[in-house]
Amino acid sequence: MGFLFLFLMVTTIGTALAIPPATYQNHLLMPHSGFEKHSHLNCPSWRLAVETHNIRDWTQIPEACVGYVASYILGKQYRQDCDLISDEAYNYAKGLNLTGDGKDVWVFDVDETTLSNVPLLATTGWQLMAENSVEWFAKGESPAIPGPLKLYKKLVKLGFKIVFLTGLSKDFTEIRIRNLKAAGYTKWEKLILKKVDDNRGAVAYKSSERKALEEEGGYRIRGNMGDQWSDLVGTNTGDRTFKLPNPMYYVP
């Protein structure tokens, strides 16, 4: 979802503009990151601290851990981690009693939750580059992450209504509809994208959209799955949240 900010910026400021924090060198100058204090950074410790939200507001993978993150994401572990969390979400979901009024919803984030941008990241040195991202999104070929896709299908079967809530700009609505369908997400109750001129951070934006779902839409958010803590904190977070791994980028 770093992409989402990218795209908000891209569509707001203009497609020719490159996004600044995109080189390895930059991380040495990062404020508040604390990475530079760890001369012998232990990458498994770094990843755990990121996933448990102990390290926040980081802007890119520490240089010493780029290879480690690549191995993790491209190897089996990332997929298995996503599978186990999706299984746990299903174990929770199948124990719920649905009312049958069509108001029990499950909220999914999109990027790195239901769709994967790993094919892009893996070819750009795990860096976010505006130009690459624009091309990539325009293709509409982001694949599904297997665990969450399987979960999605089971939730639909159980009777949950699905809400996709993404920080990506509304400009990408048609592309995203096409991409979600191509990836196997064939139906949903709502697909919420961010207004082009909405400059709020993810926590404020997503909280307000979830609040509108519950207070205006009369929906009950029974589950909420995302790859960023900013998908899962704030208000109206849902009865239970599920955090997928993402040691690739951070969305505040």
Add this chain to the structure above:
Amino acid sequence: MGFLFLFLMVTTIGTALAIPPATYQNHLLMPHSGFEKHSHLNCPSWRLAVETHNIRDWTQIPEACVGYVASYILGKQYRQDCDLISDEAYNYAKGLNLTGDGKDVWVFDVDETTLSNVPLLATTGWQLMAENSVEWFAKGESPAIPGPLKLYKKLVKLGFKIVFLTGLSKDFTEIRIRNLKAAGYTKWEKLILKKVDDNRGAVAYKSSERKALEEEGGYRIRGNMGDQWSDLVGTNTGDRTFKLPNPMYYVP
């Protein structure tokens, strides 16, 4: 902090009573755990899901992962994970402006946060047994976890007041004072233990104690560190929370 419940139970119900969920066989019957669905449980995935609060309310380490957890805790990784999180907490803390009125506090949980019960767990097959725990606590020899101890010393130097907040029963107050001092925690503003007849879960109990600190005591909780999510969620959680790893037991 499973110990804390243990001890509440022990001191409430009587020291002769063994705590039930203490054998490997039990986990097959665990409700809501979902472990039995994972015939080929991937232990790193299980641990990540525990640490990110995706798996909740588990009662013991899955049998397939006991060896994995033992290796993790007794090897270097656990210590390094605790070090990195403590470093990150210090990086955050040193950037704060303290008022100098003695009301800026840092809340630490005790068991598996400031003091370690690993010497007990490692000799009891990573199982909580009431008798062993009683003997163990009575010794008052729980060692400090190195990272948080170092953090504690630095926080004191920066001018933070320290509050230890534990779910352990007040019956253990004197033992705990002795143990904390022996382990290197030489001064604090408050050491809060649980009333013997307080049967609330950790989230309710700790939230209400933190609320009292802020609303009655006029303290500002600038940081809050624990090994359980129940230390860090609820109300009055503090300006920022830090989650240490604990794949050994779960306190709701």
